[in-house]
Amino acid sequence: MSADIRAAAGSSNGIPLGSEPVLGGEVSLRKVATALDVRPMRLYGYIASKEELLDLMVDAVHAEIRPVGDGWREVLRSRAEATRHAAHEHEWLADLLGGRPQLGPHALASGEIVVAALGDVDVDAIMPVVAAVNAYVIGAVRREIAERRAERGAGMDEKRWQDSLGPYLERTFATGRSPALATVVRDAAHLDADHTFRIGLDLLLDGIEARISR
Numbered sequence: 001m002s003a004d005i006r007a008a009a010g011s012s013n014g015i016p017l018g019s020e021p022v023l024g025g026e027v028s029l030r031k032v033a034t035a036l037d038v039r040p041m042r043l044y045g046y047i048a049s050k051e052e053l054l055d056l057m058v059d060a061v062h063a064e065i066r067p068v069g070d071g072w073r074e075v076l077r078s079r080a081e082a083t084r085h086a087a088h089e090h091e092w093l094a095d096l097l098g099g100r101p102q103l104g105p106h107a108l109a110s111g112e113i114v115v116a117a118l119g120d121v122d123v124d125a126i127m128p129v130v131a132a133v134n135a136y137v138i139g140a141v142r143r144e145i146a147e148r149r150a151e152r153g154a155g156m157d158e159k160r161w162q163d164s165l166g167p168y169l170e171r172t173f174a175t176g177r178s179p180a181l182a183t184v185v186r187d188a189a190h191l192d193a194d195h196t197f198r199i200g201l202d203l204l205l206d207g208i209e210a211r212i213s214r
Contacts, residue, residue, distance in 0.1 A: 058096050059104025061086050067113045073205055075117035076129075079110065080137045080201055087141045094145040098138045121212050129208055136204050140197050 033040040047053050064086050067079035087093045111130075118126045151157055156164070173182035191199070 054096060055100075055102070055104060058093065058102055059106045061090055061093055062102065062104065062106035062110055064089075065106075065110050067110060067117070069117070072117040072121065072129075073209065075114055076133050076205065077201060079114055080133055083137050084141050084144075084197060087145065091145055091148070094138075094141050097141065098134070125212055129212070132204065132208065133201075136201065140200065144193055144197075 030040045033043040047056070065079060065082040067075045067082065069075045069078045083097070087097065114130060115126060118129060121129065147158070151161075154161070169185065172178065173185070
């Protein structure tokens with residue numbers, strides 16, 4: 001039974017990962033115990049702290065992140081897109097990405113696939129490449145989730161927000177003090193989040209390819 005309790009605490013079947021609010025101290029071992037239908041004190045015997053609980057939850061999500069593809073570029077793209085998808089499915093994940101190294105079995109399995117795909121790259125460049133892609137994904141995902149939360153908090157979607165700021169921007173650009181910004185805002189394509197993410201990822205991967213091909 002003890003192994004079952006611990007496994008369930010780090011399982012999307014045991015804990016409602018997609019709906020459990022994590023930040024603000026809302027997740028507790030007591031709530032997990034209730035979800036698992038056991039006494040809180042019994043759970044404390046198998047999970048030492050909230051931090052350990054979060055580690056288990058993050059590793060459970062890593063089971064959904066399985067990079068695939070032929071060659072390092074496809075594998076890195078696959079992992080980036082899978083991580084982004086997981087964060088959109090489990091919004092709390094965005095706040096935990098980039099923290100302590102994830103050393104659970106699922107996270108290590110995902111990392112092994114990525115590093116193996118980079119086997120022909122100079123060994124000293126492998127971790128900087130992985131770190132660069134991780135940094136891009138974490139930054140993009142956190143921005144997207146922050147925008148989603150802002151929309152919920154204000155009750156105003158992106159279009160309504162843009163419409164509300166339109167008159168201010170028109171007045172500001174009319175001063176002529178920001179001509180470059182004015183040109184981009186008025187003339188550039190307004191891409192959605194998916195296109196923006198993929199173009200940014202392409203730019204990063206192009207740069208990595210150019211660097212490691214020297």
